Amino acid sequence: KNQVEQSPQSLIILEGKNCTLQCNYTVSPFSNLRWYKQDTGRGPVSLTIMTFSENTKSNGRYTATLDADTKQSSLHITASQLSDSASYICVVLSGGSYIPTFGRGTSLIVHP
Amino acid sequence: DAGITQSPRHKVTETGTPVTLRCHQTENHRYMYWYRQDPGHGLRLIHYSYGVKDTDKGEVSDGYSVSRSKTEDFLLTLESATSSQTSVYFCAISDAVTGSYYEQYFGPGTRLTVT
Numbered sequence: 706k707n708q709v710e711q712s713p714q715s716l717i718i719l720e721g722k723n724c725t726l727q728c729n730y731t732v733s734p735f736s737n738l739r740w741y742k743q744d745t746g747r748g749p750v751s752l753t754i755m756t757f758s759e760n761t762k763s764n765g766r767y768t769a770t771l772d773a774d775t776k777q778s779s780l781h782i783t784a785s786q787l788s789d790s791a792s793y794i795c796v797v798l799s800g801g802s803y804i805p806t807f808g809r810g811t812s813l814i815v816h817p
Numbered sequence: 818d819a820g821i822t823q824s825p826r827h828k829v830t831e832t833g834t835p836v837t838l839r840c841h842q843t844e845n846h847r848y849m850y851w852y853r854q855d856p857g858h859g860l861r862l863i864h865y866s867y868g869v870k871d872t873d874k875g876e877v878s879d880g881y882s883v884s885r886s887k888t889e890d891f892l893l894t895l896e897s898a899t900s901s902q903t904s905v906y907f908c909a910i911s912d913a914v915t916g917s918y919y920e921q922y923f924g925p926g927t928r929l930t931v932t
Contacts, residue, residue, distance in 0.1 A: 749860075
């Protein structure tokens with residue numbers, strides 16, 4: 706069964722600090738992996754997408770990495786801001802499918 | 818929200834009553850999905866559609882039905898609402914079949930409370 710596991714479940718950091726969120730998956734065959742940001746009361750919005758051949762993808766202060774061999778991804782947030790407070794969801798799509806597998810998300814709270 | 822609207826945005830209903838949620842898109846995307854989101858569970862797929870009148874079940878489809886008579890509209894019906902169906906419901910759309918261009922765009926959500 707395809708699964709996506711995220712850690713930690715929740716994280717509290719101070720404004721200006723960096724943090725890293727983890728995603729492990731067992732989806733096979735692999736097509737792509739996305740990180741979504743979901744603000745409270747809103748739908749998820751895509752941050753990055755990574756395919757098999759990509760190791761790193763950046764979007765401003767967000768940098769995603771992918772190790773397809775170990776089936777792990779991370780999302781690194783640099784110089785956190787209060788607006789980074791949200792849930793971050795890792796989503797993996799299997800090759801040939803249009804039904805992605807969702808992780809349960811990491812809830813990030815950035816304190817001033 | 819990528820041309821996706823959901824209605825109503827909030828609804829409170831009583832156990833046993835029928836409820837219909839509507840998802841409307843202006844992107845002409847082929848695929849549409851209904852998810853529910855609950856604390857500790859993340860997003861779970863209820864039903865999806867791969868074309869007009871073409872639908873299929875997701876992992877938590879019991880108690881729900883869907884219909885898609887037009888490309889732009891995807892309806893989710895709770896025939897007889899139960900308290901366990903209290904949740905936030907998200908509609909999503911996508912166009913590309915698969916591969917690196919595949920992306921789901923999500924609507925703003927509908928908060929449903931069944932009392």
